[in-house]
Amino acid sequence: MDIYFSWYSEQFFLECASKAKYSDVGQLDSERVRAYLDAERQYRERKGYLADLRGSPTQVWNRMAMYHKLLQYPVVMKTRTTELWRTTHRTVKALYTMVIMTLFTVLLFHTFRAAHRLTITLLLMIALVHALRDYLHDEMVNRITGWVRKGRPLARTRILKPLTGEEMGAQLVWFDYSPPARLPDNVKRNAGRGQTGEEMQAVLYRTRLTLESKALGQDQIQEVLGLDLEPLCELIEGGQNRLFAQTNDEEVQNGVLVHEIERQHSYTLLVVCTVPGDPVARAQRWSVTLSVRGIAQCEARDADWPTPA
Template sequence: MFSWVWEDKGSVSKVVVRQEESLSLKVLHQLKNGDDRRLDLYFMLPKDMGVNPQSLEAGEYCHSSVVGRRSYYSSGLHLPLVQGRFVSLNKRTVQEFRLYLNLFAYQFAIAIETDSKELAQQKDPEQFYPALSELCDIVTQLLKKFRRNEPSEPKWKHYFDNADNYLSWFCEQRLLKLLSHAPRSNEHGEVIEQTLQLCRAESAYRDQRSYNSEQTQGDPNRISNKMLLLRRLLQRGVVLKEELKTLGVGLKKFATGLTTGLIMLIVSSLIIQAQGFLSGVTLALVLTLAVIYAFREIFKDDLRNALWRWLRKGRPRWSRILRDTTSGAIIGRQLIWSDYLPSSDLPDAINTILRRRHSQNRVDAEILHYGINTQVTQREFLAGYSTIQEQINFSLAPFARYLERGRSKIYKESDGKVSSDSVERRYQINLVLMLRENRQPAQFARYKITMNRSQIIDIAEGRLPDGIESLDTPPESTSDAKSSSASNTSTQAQ
């Protein structure tokens, strides 16, 4: 935990998969200039979960439960602002100052939010409270570093005050939330008091600086909405603007037109033949025409849907353009896939990975595929920026909706007495991740996600078969220089 603070923590995977909240999964990775990366995730959903194309359409799930964020990124929190790029402030423009300030403040907020969510999952007091104490120390240290670079010129101070106000309030809120859900313990009163003292100090600091009026402080709605506004201001220039477009609209119209033409051709042929057999307008002719038109209505939608599925197979559903919010320049382009796949359409390497599973885990499953291909521009980013971080959150709540509620009991006997233990139904989802970048061989990772109706119990990375390249393994075909660059990028992912 708290790996976001320092650089050079060692090599980690190019793609990080971890739990975000009780029923949320986060996928993180970084991209640089000129990167061309395809990331595919295959969720193996056991059929007894009840998730299938009829109960949960893939496109609907992607729209409602997959949330992404793409932003500029800098390794750890040793950002230019802290490292002294603004020692000579007069040589910087207001716009440059605001961009660097926003990058620091935004990543600081995201880091605190991420680590506090991870800490909230810890239920063991012996691990929770030391980690909470460490988090308080780090927050105090970083706030001091941030405030040490406070500008004196009024044209820059306004932006600093907004960021300082938000970071102070946000850190206080995350720490108080941790305390409100902390595991009970009578042995860690000093840690609780340390956390409360930090929260009180930040509240007094904001009062001393007159950041918020008395009316705003006294109304939870007003203070919350003000901080949401400040957070949006911090995102300016850091979070990329996204333009999403649905693909295949013209292709779907073509499928509809072709289906209508084929149906009309068949119907017209049948009508001509019916008129040849039945001369004149008779009751038999009318009934025959009624049957023909009835069959047309029955099979028209089925034929159109079948043709549409065939034409759409393997094609991306959406495209996305990423733009810099300040300059409007295009930073990257993305193609997005979301669909259910038959096992016969899986790559051979993934079938090999799945065959490694224990025999008791080889159950029939629905395969939900999510893919995203990103091409980053060759042009340099704005000064001070070298990396884009993409964070994709997958909510598993739509999967949990179909799970069984009930609990059962396990009985045991001891010394003539029968007792019982309550047990809950758990499900295991296999997630296989495939990464292909810059025409290099594909790399893989497998995760076992154990969940029940209310939360994710555990996420464990599984072993890969021999001959399957892991995400942690640098490609053999790259040169030493490229390998070193990839290692640095992996370190930044932490």
């Protein structure tokens, strides 16, 4: 956006020169302004900015207004996401069906050849095998797919420039559930303590962003992570407990206040960022309390994480 600052400074001095009292400035200051404007024109010529300043005044103004808007609001990149697990899931589903049907056909062939006739027992066995296959089909396919894709990314997102469609980088996404015992030591120290009698569960969401240096140039990319907690709030059951308190308020019946106690769930949100070339990761931690109505409390906490030297 160097061109915008050069053009804006020129416009400022030209606007001042158009005022009626500009002649009172003095010859020395006027020469300094002209020298500055000449230096800016030469600078834009060396940088190759003259093409953006050609056209009608309206075109130039709209072009500079667009540059100004880019300074205020970042450009949102286009993304194209490919679900890597879907192809694996379909392949596993096809292979599983092929194996089961092959075994079923072989079993049926040998059974029919041994019996030499179609009996009620054979029909019941065929129905039982079909029912068992349908009952275990989805669960077995999901288990095999999870075993095959264990440790592999769930999706791949291509980051593209909004106008040219040039690829600026790619992002790999991992998503998994893990018991607290399998978490790294640094994460365990920040996981917090679960409520008494309740088992803790960790949801791991990890991304790796790789940028193209040629496409990126001198620009910067800011990654925004959004977390929708509404589905978790819908899982919370309404509380049935009540708290009673005595009061001297005459408008309250029998002088007893009744407070409905809503059930709440506590979560610990830990965000860890690792930059290539930086040996120390940076972490931020929040304690989030959810209720049926939404977020009841969100408080930032100090992360027990190695700090950069």
